[in-house]
Amino acid sequence: MALYSAAAAVLEGLERGAGGVKALVYHSRFPHVRQLYALVSETLRYSPVLEELLAGAALLQAEKKLSPQLAKVLVYDLLFGKGLKCGGRWKALARRHRARLEAELARLKVRRKVSRNEDLLAPAQAAGPGASQIPRYVRVNTLKTRVDDVVDFFKREGYSYLGKAASVEELRALSGKKFLLDLHLPELLVFPPQTDFHENLLYTSGHIILQDKASCLPAFLLSPAAGSHVIDACAAPGNKTSHLAAILKNKGRIFAFDVDTKRLATMNTMLMRAGVTGFQLAQQDFLTVDPGDPKYSKVAYILLDPSCSGSGMVNRVPMAEAAPSAERLQALSPALSVPALLRLVSFSCALHWKNEDVVGTVLQEQGSAFRCVWHGGDAGQHPSCQGCAGTRRPSGTLVVPACALS
Structure with missing residues (x-):
């Protein structure tokens, strides 16, 4: 029952x-x-x-x-x-x-x-909700291997490597045992829809991560320098955290937060399998964190994944979206108060403009401390970014990827 x-x-x-x-x-x-x-x-x-x-x-x-x-x-x-x-x-x-x-x-x-x-x-x-249209994306875990070695492995398993994709249409046309290198992300391989690697040796050993492209974009856009301190604000189940670690080359420190004990336990197992080191898990709502805590004094990058309706996900039933509450908007502002912060990437899977609305409101509260970099260009290309257009702190950038629209 x-x-x-x-x-x-x-x-x-x-x-x-x-x-x-x-x-x-x-x-x-x-x-x-x-x-x-x-x-x-x-x-x-x-x-x-x-x-x-x-x-x-x-x-x-x-x-x-x-x-x-x-x-x-x-x-x-x-x-x-x-x-x-x-x-x-x-x-x-x-x-x-x-x-x-x-x-x-x-x-x-x-x-x-x-x-x-x-x-x-x-x-x-x-084929499953949305599955027939969506390719199987495979991120090569560079903490354990190289793209060339993974490509060679799949060739030995009978797959035909077609090189780097030149267009999205090429990705959509994939079929059979053929695969491509993604046209945007250098460590992302693309296979036909429904290709299953859950029993594959590379997956079970942590050499590859089964991760959708939209999920790879936030860490790619944040692009923290090796040796940096990074906060992953809503981290579990850990794919984005492992991607951050790969970009950092396991140099530096990642502070990863999630409120759910079971998800954190699963995440810890996943990160260990992926060979991630230098991470600290905390069962805590990031919104309750004191940005002035000396522990975070060197944090230069923040990955922020706030809860949303998920209306941009192909496997979700249609639903109405509520505007973010004033309390939540106010609670997100302290993320920009971390003293050494250089860049923050905020993202969501909402199909509408709610993520950008949150960013625009928070930036208006922050004044000229940060500027917004819109996914398709610079601030002002979306109405909610008009208030922050032209204002910036030389090293302070808030990046808003339109993951749900890609």
Whole structure:
């Protein structure tokens, strides 16, 4: 029963914009993270089909205690998953309606003129939310190896290396066992969508990191000098932190913050596997940190990943976005008060302008101490940056990557 309730809670959190799938799964405190993540992902994939089945079978009208999210999870596992191997009273409730649901599924197949469950899905859904359009990005972990060595490894495994990509269209056209070097990031290899490396030796040994391009951009743009002190404000599960360490060449120090114990434990394992040294993990909300603490007196770079709706992520259900609260805007300002700060990169996965709105408001409070560098040019190219156009401190730059729009 706990599994289905936890999955329903994650779905409900997605619909109200409380976070992404991974974040909500980790924060659920359900002990079997992979099992929960798989059930949520598959339920999302079948969501349009499940909605038709629920409506046709009138399940929610017959069972008033069922929430729409819990009903989806139960019906998915009953008809498309493992047949309700667990579930207690919810299992018994769903099975009472099994004949009606199976009949509705049969009628749906007849209407769609298909014979397999998988054929009920649209092409993009069949591959997973957004997966059919998105290449598999692989970041070479330069703390353990070199790009040339990884390229040679994949060649020996039968892949054809096509060199550096000249356009985004080339990346989209990848198929079979072919791969490219990304046209922007020098340590990012690009493979066809759905290429799976989770069992590959390079992945299990930490020589490669499976990391989307948008996730690689913040550390790349921050570009801290080797030997620098860096704050990663919302660090778990650690891919961006390991990228920072690679850019720093394991010289300097990284202060990594996250409020979730389980995510920090996972992050520690991941960083150790990646060969990262010189990092300090803190189970703490970065917004409560004292920027004047002597511990951070040498921090010159900050990577800031504030919570957002995730509306720019291809595997998220559509949802409304709320404006950032005045309290949160005010709390973000102390990040710019770290005495030795040279550069801060703020980023989010929101499709709309909320990230830039936050930056513009914070900069107006800071006066001329920092200037904003917009992803497509300089300040003033976005309305919220007009207030900081032309103002700067020689060494102070706030960089705003439009990751969600790329």
